[in-house]
Amino acid sequence: MAFFFSVMKKDLARWRQDALSLLLWLAIPLLIGGLIMSFTGGGDGPKPRGLLLIDDRDDTFLSRFMAGAYSQGELGELLTVENVEAEEGATRIEAGEASGYLVIPEGFQDALLDNRPVTLELKTNPSQTILPGIITDVTEVLLDAGFYAEQLLGDEIRKIRETGENDLVDDAFVASISVSIQNKIESAAPLLFPPAIEVTVAEPPAEEGPGVPFAVYFIPGIVLMTLIFVANGLAVDYWKEREQGTLRRLASAPKRLIGVVAGKTAAATVVLTVMGFIVLALGFLYQGLPLSRMPSALAWIALSGIAMFAWLGFIQMLMSSLSAAELITNITLMPLMMIGGSFFPLAILPGWLAEVGRRTPNGFMVDRLTSEIVAQGSWAIDPFSWLILAVLALSGMVLSAWRLRAGFARG
Amino acid sequence: MSSVMISVDSLSRHFGDLLAVDDVSFEAQAGAIFGLLGPNGAGKSTTINCISGLLKPTSGRIAVAGHDVRRDATAAKQSLGVVPQELAIYEDLPAIENLRFWGRAYGLSGAELDARVDDVLGTIGLGDRARELPKKFSGGMKRRLNFGCGIVHAPPVMLLDEPTVGVDPQSRERLFDLVRAERDRGTCVLYTTHYMEEAEKLCDSLAIIDHGKMIAAGSMEELRAQLGARDVLHLNGEFPGAAADRAVSALAERIGEGLEVISSSESELTLTLNGASQMLPAIFEALASAGAVVNETSLRSPNLETLFLLLTGKELRE
Numbered sequence: 163m164a165f166f167f168s169v170m171k172k173d174l175a176r177w178r179q180d181a182l183s184l185l186l187w188l189a190i191p192l193l194i195g196g197l198i199m200s201f202t203g204g205g206d207g208p209k210p211r212g213l214l215l216i217d218d219r220d221d222t223f224l225s226r227f228m229a230g231a232y233s234q235g236e237l238g239e240l241l242t243v244e245n246v247e248a249e250e251g252a253t254r255i256e257a258g259e260a261s262g263y264l265v266i267p268e269g270f271q272d273a274l275l276d277n278r279p280v281t282l283e284l285k286t287n288p289s290q291t292i293l294p295g296i297i298t299d300v301t302e303v304l305l306d307a308g309f310y311a312e313q314l315l316g317d318e319i320r321k322i323r324e325t326g327e328n329d330l331v332d333d334a335f336v337a338s339i340s341v342s343i344q345n346k347i348e349s350a351a352p353l354l355f356p357p358a359i360e361v362t363v364a365e366p367p368a369e370e371g372p373g374v375p376f377a378v379y380f381i382p383g384i385v386l387m388t389l390i391f392v393a394n395g396l397a398v399d400y401w402k403e404r405e406q407g408t409l410r411r412l413a414s415a416p417k418r419l420i421g422v423v424a425g426k427t428a429a430a431t432v433v434l435t436v437m438g439f440i441v442l443a444l445g446f447l448y449q450g451l452p453l454s455r456m457p458s459a460l461a462w463i464a465l466s467g468i469a470m471f472a473w474l475g476f477i478q479m480l481m482s483s484l485s486a487a488e489l490i491t492n493i494t495l496m497p498l499m500m501i502g503g504s505f506f507p508l509a510i511l512p513g514w515l516a517e518v519g520r521r522t523p524n525g526f527m528v529d530r531l532t533s534e535i536v537a538q539g540s541w542a543i544d545p546f547s548w549l550i551l552a553v554l555a556l557s558g559m560v561l562s563a564w565r566l567r568a569g570f571a572r573g
Numbered sequence: 574m575s576s577v578m579i580s581v582d583s584l585s586r587h588f589g590d591l592l593a594v595d596d597v598s599f600e601a602q603a604g605a606i607f608g609l610l611g612p613n614g615a616g617k618s619t620t621i622n623c624i625s626g627l628l629k630p631t632s633g634r635i636a637v638a639g640h641d642v643r644r645d646a647t648a649a650k651q652s653l654g655v656v657p658q659e660l661a662i663y664e665d666l667p668a669i670e671n672l673r674f675w676g677r678a679y680g681l682s683g684a685e686l687d688a689r690v691d692d693v694l695g696t697i698g699l700g701d702r703a704r705e706l707p708k709k710f711s712g713g714m715k716r717r718l719n720f721g722c723g724i725v726h727a728p729p730v731m732l733l734d735e736p737t738v739g740v741d742p743q744s745r746e747r748l749f750d751l752v753r754a755e756r757d758r759g760t761c762v763l764y765t766t767h768y769m770e771e772a773e774k775l776c777d778s779l780a781i782i783d784h785g786k787m788i789a790a791g792s793m794e795e796l797r798a799q800l801g802a803r804d805v806l807h808l809n810g811e812f813p814g815a816a817a818d819r820a821v822s823a824l825a826e827r828i829g830e831g832l833e834v835i836s837s838s839e840s841e842l843t844l845t846l847n848g849a850s851q852m853l854p855a856i857f858e859a860l861a862s863a864g865a866v867v868n869e870t871s872l873r874s875p876n877l878e879t880l881f882l883l884l885t886g887k888e889l890r891e
Contacts, residue, residue, distance in 0.1 A: 168677040172666060179665040179706070407661030411722075414625040415678040416650040572627040 165417045169425025170432075177396065177433060187391040188437050191504075192444070195384035198505055199377055212261030212293035214243050215251045222271035223323070228304055229266065237300060240293065255285050262286045262297040274308050275320055292510065314350060318343050379507035381445035382531035385463060386524050387504040388441050389434055393470035394491050396430045400475050400562075401484040404573055413571035420563040427471055427559055434467030435460065451535065458540040459531060465551050466527040472558025473523070479565040503528035523554065578603045578652075578730045578761030579624065584633035586619050593619040595785040596633075601761050601778075603729065606752065608772040608779030609765040610877065616785040617765040618658070621734050624763070625655050638729050651679065654728030654760075658735040660719050664708040668699050668718050671707065672725050679726035689725055697721040697751065713744030720751055731755055731762045737771060749775055769878040781881055788884045796880060803831050804849035805879040806856070808842045809869040817842060820863035821856070828855060836886045845883060 177184065216229045233243045241261070246254070248265070255263035265283040273280035284301055286294030312319070318339050325335060403409040412422055439460055446453060477494075478487035499505060501518055502525035508516045509532075519525035530543045530551075579601040586594040594616045601607035609617045622628040624635055626642050626649065635642045638652035662671050672690045681689060694700045697717040707715055716736070723731060733752065737745045752775060756762055766772050772779055773793065780790040789796060818837055821844065825832035832846040842865075846852060849872050857867060873879055 164682055165677060168674055172663065172670065172674045175670060176663060176665045406664070407657055407659045408663060410627065411655060411657060411661040411675075412678065414627055414650060414653065414655045415675075416647045416680065417678055572622070 165421045166425045166428065169422055170428040173399065173426050173429035174432060177399075177429070183395060184392070184433065184437070187395050188388060188440060191384050191387035191391060192441065194387065194505070195380055199380050211239075212241050212297070213259065214241050214297055215246045215254060215260045215263040216243060217246055217248050217251045217263070217265045219248075219268045220266050220270040224271040224274055224308065224319075225266045228270075228308070229264075231304055232297075232300060237296075240296060252285075255287065258287055260287060261293040264297075264301065271323070274312055275316060275323065277312065277316075314346055315343060318346075375449055378445070378449050378451065378536060379509050379532060381442065381449070381535060382528045383502075383504040383507060384445070385438050385441045385531065386466070386502070386528045387499055388437050389463065389467050389470050389527075390495055390499060390504070390524060392434055392437050393430065393467060394474050394495060396433060397471055397474040397478050397491075398484070398488065399426065400479050400566075400570070401487055404570065405484065407573075409566070409571045410573050413566070419566040419571060420559075423472075423475075423559050423563045423566065426475075427468055427562075430471040431464055431468050434471065435464045438463035438467065455535060455537070455540045458543070459534045462527070462531055462534055462543060462548075462551075465548070465555060466531075469523070469527075469551055469555035469558055472555055472562055476558055476561045476565055479562065479570045498522050498524050501525065503532075508532070527551070576603045577601070578638055579607070579763055580634075580636040581620070581624065582634045584620065584623060584635060585631050586616075586623055586628060587631045593785050594623070594630075597780075597782065597785070597787045598633075599780045599787065599790055601730075601763050603761045604756060604759045605777040606756050606762040606764055606775055608776030609763065609782060610767070610769065610772045610776075610779050610881075611765075611782035612767050615767075615782045617767075617782060618734055619785075620782070621732050621763065621765055625653060625732055626650055651726075652728055652730050654723040654726065654731045656720050656723040656731065656733045656736050658738055660715050662707055662715065662719050662722060664715075665706060667704050668707055668710075669694065669703040671718060672721055675722040676725040679728075681726055689727065693721045693725050696724070696754065698747075712739075713741060713747065716740055716744055716748060717751070720748060724755060729760060731760050733762065733764045735765055735767065737766070737768070745771075769876065769881070773877055779877075781877070781884065783881075783885050789880065796877065797875065799880060803845045803847055803875060803879075803883075805835070805873045805875075805882055806844045806846065806849045806853075807871045807873070808844070808860075808867050809840060810842075810865060810867040812837060812839060812842050812860070812865045813863075816863040817860055817865045820859045820865070824855060824859040828852065835882055843882065843886075845879070 214232055216232075218225050218229050229243060229245070231237075232241050244260075246263075251263045251265070254260055263285040267280065267282065270280055270282070272278075282301065282305070284298065286298060288294075321335075321339060400409070403412075409422075413419065442456065442459060442463065445451070446456060474491055478491060481487035481490055501511075501515060502522045503511070503516075503519055504524065508519050508525065508529055511519060520529045526547075530547050534540070534542050577600045579599075581600070582598050584594055584597045585592065597616070597620060599607070609620060611617050619628065623630045624637065624642065626646050629643070637649040640649035640652065642649040663674070666674070669690060672693055673686060676686045676689055691700075694703050697720060699714060699718060699721070702710070702714070707718055710718070720736065723733075731752075737748060740748065749771075752762055752764065756777075764772075764776060776793065778790075778792040779796070780787050781796075782788065789799065791799075818834055821832065821834055821842075832844060832852070835843040835845055837843070842860075844856070853870070853872075860867060
C-alpha cells in the first residue's frame with residue numbers, strides 16, 4: 163500500500179510540473195463546448211424559435227381559434243405563427259424556411275361540429291428535429307381537444323355559428339348560451355377537476371423535461387470531452403516512463419507492477435476528478451443547477467476517469483511506438499466524441515445515431531451523467547450502470563498490469 | 574570476504590532462433606568487482622537482464638545473495654541494486670524525491686529512508702542540489718543520481734550495465750570512485766563494459782564473453798598469465814594471397830618466440846610474439862621477400878584487449 167501511495171505521489175508531483183498541458187487539456191473542451199453552444203443557441207443567447215406557416219382556408223371561429231393556439235403561453239416563446247397563402251406556404255417549407263406548414267381545409271369548423279371526418283395537412287422540416295416534433299404533438303392535442311369540446315359544448319357552438327351567420331346577437335341569447343355552457347361545465351366538473359383518471363408515472367421523467375434549460379444537455383458532453391483529453395494525455399505517461407527507462411527499473415524492483423498501475427491510475431483519477439469538477443461546477447453555476455446533484459455527478463466522473471485512463475493506457479501500451487500510440491488514440495477518440503455526445507447532446511442527435519452513441523463507452527458515460535444532472539434528485543443513475551462502469555475500470559487496470567508484465571515494462 | 578553473492582550456472586537464453594547467451598557460468602564474490610567484458614551484442618546485457626529478473630532464462634540457474642531468481646524472485650530483487658546503461662531517473666522530480674521514490678520501491682520508509690537518502694546525497698555529491706529538478710543537472714550529475722537511485726536501499730549486490738557509455742572522463746572517474754566505495758563497503762558489484770581499460774582498472778576479476786559464450790574467466794592476474802609476455806603486432810599494407818602467411822610461418826619455425834598469425838587478409842596482418850620490437854627487422858624482411866608491402870605498424874603490450882584478440886581473432890571494439 164505504501165508503494166501505491168508512493169507512485170501516486172510521485173506522478174502527481176511530476177504532472178504538476180507540466181501545468182501548462184493540464185490547463186490546455188481543460189481549456190480546449192471548454193472552448194469547443196462554448197463555441198458549439200453559441201452556434202446552436204444552447205448558451206445564454208435567445209432560445210431557438212421555430213416558424214409555423216398556416217394556410218387557413220376555412221377562416222372560421224374554430225380555425226382561427228386553432229391557429230391562435232400555437233402562439234399562446236410557453237408555446238408562443240418557441241413558435242412564431244405566420245398566415246400564408248397556399249403557394250407561398252408550399253414554396254417556403256420546401257426551401258426549409260419554416261419548421262412546419264399547416265393547411266386548415268375549408269369546411270373544417272363544420273366538419274368538426276357535425277362530427278364528420280376532416281383532414282389537416284401538416285408538412286414539417288426534415289432538417290430540424292425538436293420543433294417540428296413539438297408542432298406535430300401540439301396539433302394532435304388541439305384536434306383531440308376540439309373533439310372533446312364538440313362532445314361537451316357542441317349544441318352551444320352550433321348556436322353561436324348560426325347566430326354569427328344570421329348576424330342576430332342580442333343580450334338574451336348571450337345570457338342563455340352562457341348559462342347553458344356554465345351548467346354543462348358544472349355538471350362535468352367532478353369528472354374534470356380533478357380528473358377521474360389517476361396517472362402514475364412509472365418511467366423516469368423524459369430527458370427533455372420541463373424546467374431544464376437546453377444548454378444543460380451540453381454539460382455532460384463537455385465534461386466527458388475534458389476527461390478524454392486529460393486521460394489520453396496522462397496515459398501517454400506509460401510510454402514516457404518506458405522511454406526514460408524508469409519503467410524498466412521498476413520492473414527489476416521487488417514491488418509488483420500492479421502497484422505501479424494502481425498508483426498511476428489513482429494519480430490520474432485525482433487530476434481527472436479535479437478537471438471534471440471545474441467543468442461541472444462552471445456548468446452548474448452558469449445554468450443555476452442545484453448543487454445537491456454535484457456529489458453524485460462527481461462520483462460518476464471519477465469512476466469514468468478511472469475507466470478512461472485505464473483503457474487508454476492499455477490501448478497505448480499495445481502499440482509499437484509512442485507516436486503510433488498517440489496517433490491511434492487520437493484518430494479513434496475524435497469520432498467517438500462526435501457520436502458519443504461530446505460535441506452535440508445525444509438528445510438532439512437522430513434517434514438511431516443517439517442509440518449508437520449510447521453504446522460507445524464515452525456515450526454511455528455521457529448518457530448516464532446527463533440523466534444524473536437533469537434528474538429531480540441525486541443518485542439517479544441505476545446500480546447496474548455503476549456496476550458496468552466499475553467492471554470497465556477494473557478490467558482496464560488488470561489489462562494494463564498484464565501488458566506491463568508481458569514485456570512493455572522491460573522495453 | 575569470500576561469500577558468493579551472484580551465482581550463474583549454465584545460463585542460456587534464446588530469442589527465437591538466436592542463442593544470445595550460451596551456457597554461461599560464473600560466480601561473483603562479496604566485496605569485489607566482477608567485470609563482464611565483451612563487444613556490443615556479446616550477450617552481456619541479456620545476462621544481466623536474466624540476473625535482475627527482467628528476462629527468464631531458457632535454461633540454467635541464477636542465485637542472488639542465495640535466493641533463486643525464479644523461485645524466490647522478490648527476495649532476489651530486494652538484494653539487487655540496478656544501475657542501467659541509460660539514465661533511468663525522473664527528470665521532472667527533484668533529486669531528493671527521486672531517491673525517496675526508489676527507496677520506497679525497495680521497501681524503505683520513515684527514518685530509515687530519510688537517513689539513507691541523506692547518506693546517498695552526500696555520497697553522490699548532490700547534497701546542495703537535492704531539491705532541484707534533474708533536468709537542470711549536467712550529464713555527470715544525472716549519472717551520479719542514476720547511481721544513487723541504485724544504492725539508496727544499500728543492496729548487497731549491484732548490477733551496473735555499461736554505466737559509463739557516453740560519459741565524459743571526469744564523470745567517469747567520479748563514477749569509478751563511487752563503484753569502488755560500494756565495493757569497499759562489502760557490496761558485490763557486477764560491472765559490464767566493452768571498454769577494456771575500464772575493466773582492467775576497476776575489476777578484481779572478470780569474464781570475457783563473445784557471441785553469447787564465455788571465452789575466458791578469472792582474476793586479472795590469471796588472465797594476464799594466459800597471455801604470457803606476448804606482444805601483438807598489427808600491420809597494414811598489401812599482403813598478397815597466402816604468400817605472406819607462409820613467409821611468417823617459415824619465420825616462426827626459424828626464430829620461435831611464440832610467433833603466431835592471429836588474423837590475416839589482403840590488407841591486414843595481425844601477429845603475436847615475444848619481444849616483438851626486437852623481431853621487427855626480421856619480420857619485415859620475411860614479408861618483403863614474399864612480395865608484401867607494409868604501410869603501417871602498431872605494436873601493443875599484453876593486455877585484456879590483446880587477450881580478446883588472441884581468443885577471438887578480432888578486436889574488442891569490432
